Amino acid sequence: MVADSPAIDGEAARRAAAELVAALPPAPALWCSGLHKRYGRRTAVEDVSLEVGRGQVVGLLGPNGAGKTTVIKMLLGLVHPDAGEAMILGRSTADPASRARVGYLPELFRYQPWLTATEALGLHVRLAGVAVPEREQRDCLALVGLVERAGDRLGGFSKGMQQRLGLAIALVARPELVILDEPTSALDPIGRADVRDIVLALRSRGVAVLLNSHLIGEVERVCDRVVILDRGRVAASGTLAELLGQREVRLRLTGLSPAAEARLAGTGTVERAGDWLIVALAADEDDEGAAVPDLVRDLVGLGARVHAVEPGRISLEERLLGILRAGDGADR
Amino acid sequence: MSAARTVLTIAALTLREASRRRVVLAVTGLTLVLLVLSGWGFSRLAAEAGATTLTSGEARLTASIVLNLVMFGFSLIAALGTAFLAGPTLSGETESGIALTVLARPVRRPAVLLGKWLGLVTFGTGFVVLAGLAQCLVVLWTVDYWPPQPAVALALLAAQTVVLLTLALLLSTLISPMASGVVAVGLFGATWIAGVVGGIGGSLGNDAVARVGTVSRMLLPTDGLWRGAMHAFQDPSAIVQFGGDEVEGFPFLGVAPLTGAYGAWALLWVALVWGVAAVSFGRKDL
Numbered sequence: 001m002v003a004d005s006p007a008i009d010g011e012a013a014r015r016a017a018a019e020l021v022a023a024l025p026p027a028p029a030l031w032c033s034g035l036h037k038r039y040g041r042r043t044a045v046e047d048v049s050l051e052v053g054r055g056q057v058v059g060l061l062g063p064n065g066a067g068k069t070t071v072i073k074m075l076l077g078l079v080h081p082d083a084g085e086a087m088i089l090g091r092s093t094a095d096p097a098s099r100a101r102v103g104y105l106p107e108l109f110r111y112q113p114w115l116t117a118t119e120a121l122g123l124h125v126r127l128a129g130v131a132v133p134e135r136e137q138r139d140c141l142a143l144v145g146l147v148e149r150a151g152d153r154l155g156g157f158s159k160g161m162q163q164r165l166g167l168a169i170a171l172v173a174r175p176e177l178v179i180l181d182e183p184t185s186a187l188d189p190i191g192r193a194d195v196r197d198i199v200l201a202l203r204s205r206g207v208a209v210l211l212n213s214h215l216i217g218e219v220e221r222v223c224d225r226v227v228i229l230d231r232g233r234v235a236a237s238g239t240l241a242e243l244l245g246q247r248e249v250r251l252r253l254t255g256l257s258p259a260a261e262a263r264l265a266g267t268g269t270v271e272r273a274g275d276w277l278i279v280a281l282a283a284d285e286d287d288e289g290a291a292v293p294d295l296v297r298d299l300v301g302l303g304a305r306v307h308a309v310e311p312g313r314i315s316l317e318e319r320l321l322g323i324l325r326a327g328d329g330a331d332r
Numbered sequence: 333m334s335a336a337r338t339v340l341t342i343a344a345l346t347l348r349e350a351s352r353r354r355v356v357l358a359v360t361g362l363t364l365v366l367l368v369l370s371g372w373g374f375s376r377l378a379a380e381a382g383a384t385t386l387t388s389g390e391a392r393l394t395a396s397i398v399l400n401l402v403m404f405g406f407s408l409i410a411a412l413g414t415a416f417l418a419g420p421t422l423s424g425e426t427e428s429g430i431a432l433t434v435l436a437r438p439v440r441r442p443a444v445l446l447g448k449w450l451g452l453v454t455f456g457t458g459f460v461v462l463a464g465l466a467q468c469l470v471v472l473w474t475v476d477y478w479p480p481q482p483a484v485a486l487a488l489l490a491a492q493t494v495v496l497l498t499l500a501l502l503l504s505t506l507i508s509p510m511a512s513g514v515v516a517v518g519l520f521g522a523t524w525i526a527g528v529v530g531g532i533g534g535s536l537g538n539d540a541v542a543r544v545g546t547v548s549r550m551l552l553p554t555d556g557l558w559r560g561a562m563h564a565f566q567d568p569s570a571i572v573q574f575g576g577d578e579v580e581g582f583p584f585l586g587v588a589p590l591t592g593a594y595g596a597w598a599l600l601w602v603a604l605v606w607g608v609a610a611v612s613f614g615r616k617d618l
Contacts, residue, residue, distance in 0.1 A: 109429035
């Protein structure tokens, strides 16, 4: 018995370790740290770190030339980073197998013009090494509205149709992470709404999405988190609530006494726009919406006449412009 | 995905591209034109020989020279076809964004390169062997001449195509699609001319000029393989009939069979250039 005990201990330790590993949360869908890329003397990406959790939709925003596409290409092994590391679905991106469950729609792309839509889908299923029945591939074409053009050569497809096909190809090999680089740039408004629905459907199925888009409204509607890149660096990142937590109230007042003005100034920064006063409210105030009614009550008490009150949130667009302009200002 | 499946998928895709882009059709059309023209030429030759204006030795010499000349035409078609097919393959797909979608899949770049190469090799060698064999049959039918070593000759012609397309593939990882095709065909032509110049140097006994051919044949083995192929196509008596040493300066007769060492060098050359292409393609940012 005594002689057996080390073996039993070893077995128990192994089992305990296995249980510990099994209990660990799954690795994020996408993770990178300290990515850095230079082209000649120009730094395209500098110290970019970001993470996309499983089933999360993360938006990548930033002006032209901010390095968004370069970051995406580094994550997919298409561009070699000068420094930093990245993992996709728990595997290093240096290993091509990390891309087995990744769907990618590039920004500027073309598919082999001599293939038909069905053949292009079949090619990508083979390259992904996943067995996807033909019926499921056809469903993918139907999802993007191309099922009637399944047998047509891609050379005759418009840019919008190519983009729809690109989306089908990104989705066809049952991905766990989908990377969409400007997926709606060539689409009509209906196509954009379709993409939005597809992204939301992916999220509901637990598929993570990294979405690079210039359409801020689109990002605002579908993303859980946003990363803002500016000149190759992460300028800001967080959940929409964190980034847009700042609220404001627009007021049209007359008969403002100095005491009332002091009350306004005590609430937050006050800006004047014509007849209107715009008062910024604190972001993290846990007042359950009492700040605006309290302010109005106090102003009336201090003798001000209140003509209009419009509470509002700062839009992602305003926030983005604010961050980018602040970056510009800091440089000068 | 296993590397073998990537290689086979890309090779099949490359062959499908060649057929869908009508490269096969164009090359087949050119080949048929050349076959018909040469068939007519050879039948005229037979008529001359029949009228006893040519001795049987002269007829065989003439058949050998004309066969080599026509085969040179085929090797030129193969060179142009494969170089302009191999050139756009990597750089063109990089420029157009096709490479982005393929390489974002779980594939290794050397496997993709090998698939491309294999597809092009199948296309190029398939063409050379079929067209060459058809030409040999035309010659047999018209002037009753059959080359002494047709299998060796066709294999060397195919090897010449492989050398050139490997070079075009390397160039396409480095320079633009059109430039890579033009440079590959340009180098092929330059090596052939250097070979002729070297031959003239040899026949005149000028070692310095002769060395031009030797060096160029080492740098790009297309001309060396071509001379070996000619030697296997031509009648053994052709060189004596032509006039001994002077044959060295003549571009459509091979002086000596291909040596084993040169064959090994050509193999090593292909492996080396392919390796450099794989490294260059692996490092490329898309």
